[in-house]
Amino acid sequence: MLRYFSLILALSLPLAALAVEPDEMLDDSALESRAREISKELRCVVCLNQDIDSSNAGVARDLRLLVRERLVSGDSDKEVVAFIQARYGDYVLLKPPLNEKTYVLWFAPLGMVAVAIGIVAVAMRKRRKKSVPKVLSDAEEREIKQFIDQHKSGETT
Amino acid sequence: MGRILALTPLLIAVVFGGFFLWGLNPERDPNEVPSVLISQPAPEFALEPVAGVDTPGLARSDLTGNATPVVMNVFASWCVPCRAEHAVLTSLVQRDDITLFGINYKDKPEDAARWLAELGNPYARIGSDQSGRAGIEWGISGVPETFIIGPDGTVLYRYVGPVVGEDAVGKFREALVQSGAISREDL
Structure with missing residues (x-):
């Protein structure tokens, strides 16, 4: 003890x-x-x-x-x-x-966060645009159909 | 928009690189404490003479109305670098005709008297600051420190640490020229 x-x-x-x-x-x-x-x-x-x-x-x-x-x-x-x-x-x-001399010190972190959010927002918007599914045009559909048919007939012979 | 975005890493690298370059500058002393006194009127203080030394005391009023800028040195007998600096200050007085005032910082009067008797006394006036209160008024962080004060009582320059060695003496003499205490030819 x-x-x-x-x-x-x-x-x-x-x-x-x-x-x-x-x-x-x-x-x-x-x-x-x-x-x-x-x-x-x-x-x-x-x-x-x-x-x-x-x-x-x-x-x-x-x-x-x-x-x-x-x-x-x-x-x-x-x-x-x-x-x-x-x-x-x-x-x-x-x-x-907090005075004129220290504004950078106090507000730079907030500014950096704002810039980071901006960059992320722009990047995300871009990615979303890319992933939008596109419908093929009639001409493309025909071309693909033709290609598949050709491939199939080639396989059988 | 995409092009601007692609440039941001470069921009960030430039900003940081510039900051690092500034930080690597060997002239920059991160331990330097900026003085608030520069370009400000000298603080109010009045000090008794050092007992046993035949030199009058020092007060704020002694710093004004001089014909040329004066040098005020904060020293103490217990301060080892002050001993080395003493020769530089003496030469300023003898060779360049500078008026030199002193604040004897936190020193025993008998020690200060012995120190001055041994090394010589280049000071026109010495104030004895046994409590260190005048030192606080001057915002000093240690001894020695040396100030240049204009004829109107404005603090023109402050040197922290001993004015010893080619670099320090060169810097200090340059400041004396800038303040008009000596002419450029004497540099």
Whole structure:
């Protein structure tokens, strides 16, 4: 039993090893949880593909402290993000915003799907046209009849 | 219609090929963080001088009203590449008569003082940014970083990393020429 318990404890230790240090945390748990949510959406400018909430970089820590400081001084979540965005640009947001620069990013997948649907639709219409059965003309019927008759008479001899 | 349809694979190949060609460009650095400050007014900040160094502090107001564009360098004594960059910056001041300002980023004043005493002090002004808050205002991601600021306080150029080596120095001098801090003959 003790072995299982220590195993579970050992496995859950990495989860507890977060970058946010106790001295950074706010006493107000509501503000602290807001800070954590904001931190998860901000990119660490040193490590690039990590949010500042889980980064141990110095700048990430500074930004975490800044987020908390702004929250304590009464900023809304949006204002805090805007404050940091004004200094580090759109790049600091892990979720790219929708603006003129990112239209391609947001709408290209939709465009590609539309093009794909178009291509498939055209191809299908073509295939359907081909499979329409045609009635032979009288002349063709006569020709085939003639050919079959010839073939039959050839076989018998 | 059929002919246009037959061309679509080629079109797709060209689009993707162009994208790959762009991606293969050795000049492109995917880790580069674009700066929002370029062509924007320098951020508001005011820093005390480094204790024990006989150089005045640095504030936003020092960046405006200069006769020529000035260079502002973010450095620290704990930053190893800064040591190599120091010689380049010193030569900019001595040979090209550039006005050089510094932000001493997250450094202990006594360490910074020792560092400057050992290597020499080319800075006309140094602000001590022990909290790193001014660094955030400038949107820096590490040290060293070097900015060129126009006489009206507009940020003209930003170089991330040490200005060391032929390529980096060449790039930086080109930026100095573009901003009008040195003339093309000095390049």
